[in-house]
Amino acid sequence: MQMAGMKRSRDGPKPQGRADWDSPYIPMFENFRAELDEHHDRREKIIKASRDITASSKKIIFALQRVRNLGEKIPPPLIKSKEYSQHTSTIHERFVSVAPDLKGINAYRYQRQISPGIQEFMEAVLFRHYLETQSILSPSESAKLISENVLLTEDDYVLGLFDMTGELMRYAITQMATNGELPASRTGGRGNILTGLQDLRTKLEALDVSGSYGLSKNAEQKMSTTRTSVEKVENAVYSMTVRGKERPKGWNPGMDTSRPVGEVEG
Amino acid sequence: MAASNIDPAIFEQLQAKIDEEGRIKDELKDIIQQLEKQGRVTQSILSRIHNTPTGQLGPAVFQPCERSILTQIHLVKVLSDIASKHPFYKWNNLWTREMQNLIFCLQLRHWLAHQELETIEQVGNELGVPINVKDRDIFHLTIEEYLLALTNTIDELTRLAPNAVTLGDFSRPLQISKFIKDIHAGFQLLNLKNDTLRRRSDGIKYAVKKVEDVVYDLSLRGLLPKQRSSDDTPAEAKGGAGAPASDMDSDVFLEG
Known part of the structure; x- marks a missing residue:
């Protein structure tokens, strides 16, 4: 640091040049530097892993959107497809690579850095589980899908769950557009995706998140997105119920506000 | 409501966990508020340094703030006992400001008494709190x-x-100028990221300059006490107060 102001007093009390003046605190600060460098390096490594996990989780969600039948195992060809399996293993590798950095006291020290990845991964995990079973995977079962030593907080689980409702909405709308019917299990026992979404919304609304620091900050905005998602599906199902029989198969309920009815083609 | 397959137990358990978290937060906040209140007392006593002659620091500042600091140290012990039951970094942001304020008070008091930096180890000893703990999840002081x-x-x-x-x-x-320059040299060794510490440490160079300007003003008017030797720290600063004209480096003497 060069500062003109420091040079003015030629009879200055202390030598000004770096060479003939040594701060007695240099060794102390060298220790601090080592500690802070270790911290920053670890932090950056975790941020990178978190980004990779987020990106791969998004790809998996994208692939899952193409599943046709609700309430059945995801078809093996999809699971085994290069795209899907590659992203699954990327996620696994990244979790394993940062697990030692997230041990013990560091679990919460770097929670904010790994959190986005975990939330997106939860979204993928919960989405897949819902497609297969039309139920919600519990936090403890979800935690088992993340590498050992990597903590799944209630916050990340719940925020992932909120985001998953958006995926269910997209899935429902797309399925109605392509098949002309609301996704439901073929056996019919577990209801359809609309009742699932409505129930999920009710349960999320009932959650009092004021006790949680992380959730109290984010949940309100997520809740409003979830409400919108559920209402989109409700409206689409309504349209299909009222007018569906007049529509050719393949009619997209998303179109009806922007296009005159006569133009819609099957 | 139509049939749905969503297990209500999941949400009951989540709610229980969130409520438990809220209870922990309230418990911690309660003690942190006491610490904050006592911290204000200490800081207000310490702020008397700006209108207390150096020779009167003992009775006017050190003695009155002693009891307040001891109360704070006791509160830190209570906080530490509660906080050590929970993940440290989950809650650290609740008390970090209060701990910083307390460390600041100790550092300032130590400097006023000894004209040297109270090390992190000394601060830890004084507070009875471990420092920079990495291998166990317990309450401690962080380097930051x-x-x-x-x-x-x-x-x-x-x-x-x-x-x-x-x-x-x-x-x-x-004395202040030398100290701040020494600390500034230390901070320049750190590789800081774009965070609070970076922003705060960026301000040190202005502090260096500001104090240099005061020294310069004194030197220009020949008001600086004569330098004995660089490591002869004037522990009894009273001796330097109101130094007579004979005690000056006087080739730049202008006006007394």
Whole structure:
């Protein structure tokens, strides 16, 4: 640091040049530097892993959107497809690579850095589980899908769950557009995706998140997105119920506000 | 409601966990508020340094703040016992500001008494709290807290430099100037990221300059007490106060 102001007093009390003046605190600060460098390096490594996990989780969600039948195992060809399996293993590798950095006291020290990845991964995990079973995977079962030593907080689980409702909405709308019917299990026992979404919304609304620091900050905005998602599906199902029989198969309920009815083609 | 397959137990358990978290937060906040209140008492006593002649620091500042600091140390012990039951970094942000303020008070008091930095180890000993713990999940002081407190200490000493002159102590600015420059040299070794510590430490160079300007003003007018030797720390700063004209480096002497 060069500062003109420091040079003015030629009879200055202390030598000004770096060479003939040594701060007695240099060794102390060298220790601090080592500690802070270790911290920053670890932090950056975790941020990178978190980004990779987020990106791969998004790809998996994208692939899952193409599943046709609700309430059945995801078809093996999809699971085994290069795209899907590659992203699954990327996620696994990244979790394993940062697990030692997230041990013990560091679990919460770097929670904010790994959190986005975990939330997106939860979204993928919960989405897949819902497609297969039309139920919600519990936090403890979800935690088992993340590498050992990597903590799944209630916050990340719940925020992932909120985001998953958006995926269910997209899935429902797309399925109605392509098949002309609301996704439901073929056996019919577990209801359809609309009742699932409505129930999920009710349960999320009932959650009092004021006790949680992380959730109290984010949940309100997520809740409003979830409400919108559920209402989109409700409206689409309504349209299909009222007018569906007049529509050719393949009619997209998303179109009806922007296009005159006569133009819609099957 | 139509049939749905969503297990209500999941949400009951989540709610129980969230409520438990809220209880922990309330318990911690309660003690942190007490710490904050006592911290204000200590800081208000310490702020008397700006209008207390150096020779009267003992009765006017050190003795009155002693009891308040001891109360704070006791509260830190209570906090530490509660906090150590929970993940440290989950809750650290609740008390970090109060701990920084307390460390600042200790550093400032130590400097006023000894004109040297109270090390993080000394602070830890004084508070009875471990420092920079990495292998166990317990309450401790972090390096960041110590360094952030140090930037406060520097700000406070920077304010003291001209005030000491007003009170007739012309050697204080020299001591402060040397100290701040030594600390500045230390901070320059750190590879700081774009965070709070970075922003706070960026301010140190202005502190260096501000105190240099005070020293320069004194030197220009021949008001600096004569330098004995560089490591002869004037522990009894009273001796330097109101140094007579014979005690000056007087080739730049202009006006007394």
